[in-house]
Amino acid sequence: MSLRAKLTPWGFMAPYLILFAVFVIAPIVLGLWMSLHNWDQFLPDKPYVGLDNYGALFDGDGATSAPFWRAMRATAIFTVLSVPLLVALPLAVAVLLNRRFRGRNLFRAMFFAPYVLGVAVVGVLWRLLLDPNIGAVNYLLGLVGLPDDTAWTTATPWAWVSLVGMTVWWTLGFNAIIYLAGLQDIPRERYEAAELEGAGRWQQFRYVTVPGLRPVLFFVITVTILASANMFGQAYLVTNGAPGQETRTAIMYIAEEGFRNFRLGSAAAMSYVLSLFLMALSALVFFFFRDRDRVGGEAL
Amino acid sequence: MRVTRRSLLASGALTGAGLMLGACGSTTTRDQLVAQGRAAAGQGIGYDGPPVELEFWNGFTGGDGPFMRDLVDRFNREHDNVRVRMNVILWVDYYQKTTSAVASGTGPDVGVMQMDQIGTAAAHRVIVPLDEVADEMGLREQDFTPAVWEASVVGGSRYGIPLDVHPLGMYVNRTLVPEGTPTDRRQFLDALARLKDEGVAGAWMSPFLFTGSLLFQTLLYQFGGELYTEGAERAAWDSEAGVEALSFMVDLVRRGYSIRDVGQDADNLAFKNGENAFFFSGCWSINDFGATPELKWSSEVMPTIGDRPAVWANSHNFVLMRQAGGDEDRLRAAATFIDFISRHSATWAEAGMVPARTAERRSPVVRKIEPLRPFVEELPDVRFPPTVAGISEVRTNSLDPAVNVAVLLKEDPRQALRDAAKRANALLESNRQKYAGVVA
Numbered sequence: 001m002s003l004r005a006k007l008t009p010w011g012f013m014a015p016y017l018i019l020f021a022v023f024v025i026a027p028i029v030l031g032l033w034m035s036l037h038n039w040d041q042f043l044p045d046k047p048y049v050g051l052d053n054y055g056a057l058f059d060g061d062g063a064t065s066a067p068f069w070r071a072m073r074a075t076a077i078f079t080v081l082s083v084p085l086l087v088a089l090p091l092a093v094a095v096l097l098n099r100r101f102r103g104r105n106l107f108r109a110m111f112f113a114p115y116v117l118g119v120a121v122v123g124v125l126w127r128l129l130l131d132p133n134i135g136a137v138n139y140l141l142g143l144v145g146l147p148d149d150t151a152w153t154t155a156t157p158w159a160w161v162s163l164v165g166m167t168v169w170w171t172l173g174f175n176a177i178i179y180l181a182g183l184q185d186i187p188r189e190r191y192e193a194a195e196l197e198g199a200g201r202w203q204q205f206r207y208v209t210v211p212g213l214r215p216v217l218f219f220v221i222t223v224t225i226l227a228s229a230n231m232f233g234q235a236y237l238v239t240n241g242a243p244g245q246e247t248r249t250a251i252m253y254i255a256e257e258g259f260r261n262f263r264l265g266s267a268a269a270m271s272y273v274l275s276l277f278l279m280a281l282s283a284l285v286f287f288f289f290r291d292r293d294r295v296g297g298e299a300l
Numbered sequence: 301m302r303v304t305r306r307s308l309l310a311s312g313a314l315t316g317a318g319l320m321l322g323a324c325g326s327t328t329t330r331d332q333l334v335a336q337g338r339a340a341a342g343q344g345i346g347y348d349g350p351p352v353e354l355e356f357w358n359g360f361t362g363g364d365g366p367f368m369r370d371l372v373d374r375f376n377r378e379h380d381n382v383r384v385r386m387n388v389i390l391w392v393d394y395y396q397k398t399t400s401a402v403a404s405g406t407g408p409d410v411g412v413m414q415m416d417q418i419g420t421a422a423a424h425r426v427i428v429p430l431d432e433v434a435d436e437m438g439l440r441e442q443d444f445t446p447a448v449w450e451a452s453v454v455g456g457s458r459y460g461i462p463l464d465v466h467p468l469g470m471y472v473n474r475t476l477v478p479e480g481t482p483t484d485r486r487q488f489l490d491a492l493a494r495l496k497d498e499g500v501a502g503a504w505m506s507p508f509l510f511t512g513s514l515l516f517q518t519l520l521y522q523f524g525g526e527l528y529t530e531g532a533e534r535a536a537w538d539s540e541a542g543v544e545a546l547s548f549m550v551d552l553v554r555r556g557y558s559i560r561d562v563g564q565d566a567d568n569l570a571f572k573n574g575e576n577a578f579f580f581s582g583c584w585s586i587n588d589f590g591a592t593p594e595l596k597w598s599s600e601v602m603p604t605i606g607d608r609p610a611v612w613a614n615s616h617n618f619v620l621m622r623q624a625g626g627d628e629d630r631l632r633a634a635a636t637f638i639d640f641i642s643r644h645s646a647t648w649a650e651a652g653m654v655p656a657r658t659a660e661r662r663s664p665v666v667r668k669i670e671p672l673r674p675f676v677e678e679l680p681d682v683r684f685p686p687t688v689a690g691i692s693e694v695r696t697n698s699l700d701p702a703v704n705v706a707v708l709l710k711e712d713p714r715q716a717l718r719d720a721a722k723r724a725n726a727l728l729e730s731n732r733q734k735y736a737g738v739v740a
Contacts, residue, residue, distance in 0.1 A: 042403055042424035043738060063726035067697065116632075134570055151561035154507065154708055240564055241506060244705040258730040259396050261693045262424070263734075 009151050020221075032267045039265035046265075053269035064257070068270055070245060071253035078249060079228040082164045087217075088223045094179035108180075112173035123237025126166045127153065127239075130238065159175055159247050160238050171227070175220050182216030183209070218289045222282055229278055244268070250274050306489065306697035312313055315476035330471035333622060334457075340620055340631035341432035351381045354633055355400060355408035359391035363587035364651035367593040372649055375640050379605045382633045383682035384410075386717065397419070397622065400547075405624030409634040413460065415451055416685040417659030417690040421576050422454045423738045427619040433635050437461070437642065448656050449682045452617050452738075460617025461638055462656035463645055466474045466582045467613035467682045468514050469675050470603060474596035476500055476577040480566070481598075481666060485605045488578075492557040502577040505558040506551050507707040511567065512549070513700045514612050519545035521683045526697075532688040535724035537699060538717040541606070546706050546713035548605060553709060561708060571597075583675040585635045588670070601674040602681075613682035618642065690731040697722035 010017075021079075035053050056062035067223075078119070097108050129136050129253030130152035142148030152162045168191045186229045190208045199207065203277030235241060250270070360368050360738035367386055372386045379685075387408065390399055395417050401407035403426070413421060421427045441449045445465055452460030472481060476495065482488035503735070506512035517527060525541025528534065536542075552558045559570075570576035572592050579585075580602070591596050602611045618638045622628055641648075645655040646663040654675050655661045661676065685691065700719035705711040 038734060040424075040734060042399055042426070043734070061726075063730055066723070122548045128565065129568075131566050132561040133559050133563065134566050134573065134575070135563070149560075153563050154561040155710075220322045240508060240706055241701070242564075243710050256697075258695075259667060260689065262420075263730075290422070 031271060034265050035268035035272060038263075039268070040262045041264055049265070053266045054273070056266065057269060057273060064266055064270070067245060067253060068247075068250075068273075069250050071250045072274070074247055075229055075231070075250040075274075077160060078163060078231050078235075079225060081160060082167055082228045082231075083221070083224050085164065085168050086171065089168060090175035090220075091179050091213075093172065093176045093207070094183055097176065097182045098180060108272055111176055114170045115173040117170070119233030120237065121213055122166065122170050126234075127161065127238045130162050130166075145173070149247045153239050154242050156246055157244065159242070163231070163234050164173055164240065164249065166238070167228075167231070170234075175224065178216060178220055179213065186212035187211065214289065219283070223287055225281060225285065226278060229274075229281075277280045308375050308698075310328045315344055315662060318469040324733055328622060330425075330624070333428050335424060335723075336623060336626055336631055337429040337620065338432045339626070339628045340428065340430075340635040341436040342632055342635075345383060345433070345436050346622055347629070347636045348628045349377075349381065349632065351378060351383070351624065351723050352629050352633045352635060353385060354410060354630065355387060356384050356637070357387045357389060357394070357408040357700045359389055359394040360651070361388055361390055362560050364584065364653065365595045366604075367648060367651035371644060373635060374644070376551065378640075379636070384637055387416045399424055399426050401731070402624075407621045407624075409623070410637055411448075411619045411621055412463065412616050412719075413458070413619050414692075415448075415617060415687060418452055418459050418617060418619070418693060419454050419458050419670045419687040419689040422457075422459050423735045425738075426622060427459050428622055428631075429459060429642055430461060433620065433638070434458055436459060436635070437639050439642075443658055444656050444660070445654075445658060445679045445682075447598060447682065447684060451615065454687050461620055461642055463615055463616045463642065464653035464656050465582055465615050465679065465680045466584055466653050467611045468511065468518050468580055468582050468602060469611070469678065470600045471571060471579040471581060471585060472598050472600055473522055473574060473577045473579070476502070481600045482578075482603050484603055485600070485644055486606065488603050489557075490553075491577075492552070496556055499576070500577060501559045502737060503552055503558050503559060504562045504570055504576045504579070505553050505707050506562050506564075506706040507697075508564050510565070511579075511581050512562075512707055514582070515697075516545055516549060516699075516703045517683075518602060518610065518612040519548060519605055520612035521612070522608060524607060527699075530690075532686040532728065533732075534728065535694075535698065535721035538721040539594050542717050543714045544705065546607070546717060548562075549703075550706055550709065552711055553707060565732060584652050584653060585704055586669075586671045599671045599674050602679050606716060609678075609681040611678050613678075613684055615684065616653070640687065643713055646720055667737050688731075689704045690727075690734040694724050694727045694731065697727060 036048060036050060038049050038053075039046045056064050060066055095112055097104060097111070130140060132149070132151040132154055135152065137152060138148045138150060141150070150158055152158050186209065190212070191204055194204050194208050230251050231249050232255070235247045235249050236252055238245045243251065245253075251274075254267045254270045254274070257270065258264045317709055346643045347598075356372065358368060365566040369386055372384050375617055376383055377712055391414075393414070398407060398411055399421065403424075407426075413426070413427070418427070439449075440540055443449075444462055448465055452458060452462060461659070469541075470481075477491065480487075481490070482491045491501045500542075503706075510721070520527065520537055520542050523541035523544045525539045525545065526536045529536050553560055567576055568581065570688070572589070572595055574595075583599070586599060618641070620638070642657060645657055646660040646665045649661075649666040649672060651656055652672070654672060655666060660666070666672065685695075698720040702711075702716040706713045706716045
């Protein structure tokens with residue numbers, strides 16, 4: 001009985017544990033192993049190089065360090081620019097869509113619609129729209145008397161504006177839906193109580209809605225940071241990293257290094273450095289929310 | 301971004317697969333590969349064994365695909381015991397997919413590779429030496445256009461049977477330039493000056509590989525420069541010739557002969573829209589322009605901007621993929637297929653490619669395709685990329701971004717080329733260590 005009792009939970013967890021072990025634990029361990037070798041999966045020799053692959057990332061004269069840190073910088077820029085927008089705008093949209101009005105479902109569908117498109121469709125679409133010389137965006141800007149020669153895809157900072165803008169357009173609906181679900185979970189009585197206390201619209205939002213959304217907010221911020229830090233398709237298709245390699249993100253460079261240059265060892269080392277950054281960032285977000293928790297008394 | 305995560309998972313899975321497969325792939329020795337090539341050749345090309353089905357993978361996703369499919373259909377009609385199935389994959393994914401597939405024993409039998417990818421594939425033991433197959437096909441250097449035959453030899457072994465040559469050339473929008481074709485620097489600049497007076501930026505300089513980086517390589521050769529030193533040991537584009545070549549492109553932008561900040565493929569679209577007069581592209585654009593309604597255009601020989609004629613070119617080569625089981629029937633059937641297509645490659649010219657075999661190139665079918673004529677005329681001056689393992693990725697990570705920042709007027713040409721050469725040399729050195737001793 002006692003043995004059975006001990007085994008039962010493992011039995012229930014087994015299906016997931018197997019998947020977890022095969023697709024998460026094993027790649028993590030293998031990746032670490034690979035990063036210690038000069039690893040080309042199609043060559044018979046995969047010489048052990050110790051920490052050389054990591055060292056090369058911090059050696060200014062190495063073949064990988066300058067492009068890697070430039071790619072990390074690109075990822076950082078994109079994350080810093082896109083996360084605040086992708087956290088705030090969908091919240092505003094969700095609050096609006098949570099009110100009762102005619103055609104509400106139509107608007108909900110409209111905001112969510114771009115999200116169902118694949119990155120290839122979105123990328124090619126915006127590349128054509130944003131083309132500096134023959135794109136529709138500059139043409140329309142010209143019609144209303146605004147500058148029509150902005151290099152949306154070939155010069156910074158405009159390339160960042162384009163990449164962030166199209167990403168917001170594309171994925172705003174997803175975060176909005178999450179917020180919407182969260183909003184519907186906030187009990188109506190709290191708003192009624194707040195109203196009785198004489199709270200205005202803004203005060204209701206500030207003291208009822210935001211605290212009520214805290215667990216959802218935590219989820220949205222974490223997921224959005226990770227998603228933005230993993231940006232690949234947009235830059236790959238719209239700017240192709242241009243100008244130079246300024247908009248080539250870390251994931252783009254890692255994929256190129258591993259699968260086109262056949263340097264999986266070096267690519268694995270880069271992945272670990274990127275992962276460390278992301279883990280630190282996630283921990284920061286977690287602690288930020290935990291501390292606020294103690295003060296606010298709202299359960300996560 | 302949802303797709304990003306999915307593609308990450310996919311690449312993780314690929315990595316895992318690659319690991320396991322890499323283990324099996326590593327056991328293939330060079331002798332086994334040579335033996336497969338020998339088996340494919342046999343005592344003369346031909347196959348009369350039991351029925352086999354062959355997989356043929358290529359990257360002909362554009363207007364060229366249907367023409368290759370026609371050739372395959374014709375082969376299937378004329379051979380009862382061999383059935384070839386053609387599978388088309390985007391070139392950007394082609395090389396990593398075929399390499400993984402061959403390593404896992406699920407690869408195709410026959411493939412097509414661009415010249416600068418053959419060295420890498422040979423090093424990865426993906427493709428089989430074809431010296432015996434070429435002998436049995438009765439092919440000799442003089443049967444081919446100059447340089448293309450020797451270019452698919454890596455480490456003393458032949459790995460490719462050249463199918464075509466596709467050089468860069470100049471397309472002229474005949475609405476903007478009704479008459480005359482510039483053939484040298486002065487005429488070209490005069491034509492651009494006239495166009496500028498009419499308010500047209502006549503030659504859009506692309507900052508991307510297609511076709512800015514291809515144009516840069518062409519000009520580099522024309523000014524007497526080289527991409528790499530002998531044997532591709534070091535980058536050589538940071539020479540005076542390189543600086544002159546890149547400065548010429550940059551000056552076109554500065555003088556308003558090209559628009560600034562040309563986007564990907566915008567030079568091509570603008571040519572079709574009648575906004576760009578001179579477009580430098582390969583012969584592969586012929587069918588695209590031919591199918592564009594109301595576009596008046598002609599293809600011309602690349603003008604000589606530097607002090608000698610020279611033009612960038614690449615070549616599609618047939619390759620025989622390593623067989624997991626070393627099945628002799630399949631190898632012999634595959635060689636038969638390659639031989640057939642090669643002997644009938646005149647049809648391939650309709651896809652907008654110059655057949656590599658001299659006899660095929662001179663056939664009436666090819667002569668009839670008027671827009672292809674300038675590209676045929678360029679053949680004595682074509683320059684191919686080197687076939688050293690990993691060479692194409694070196695360029696992608698060094699020279700291409702340098703051309704990009706210079707044409708976008710973000711960096712001085714000399715400095716950009718010098719920095720790129722430094723990075724390329726580091727990559728070449730690490731490739732030398734990695735591939736040392738792999739290609740015999």
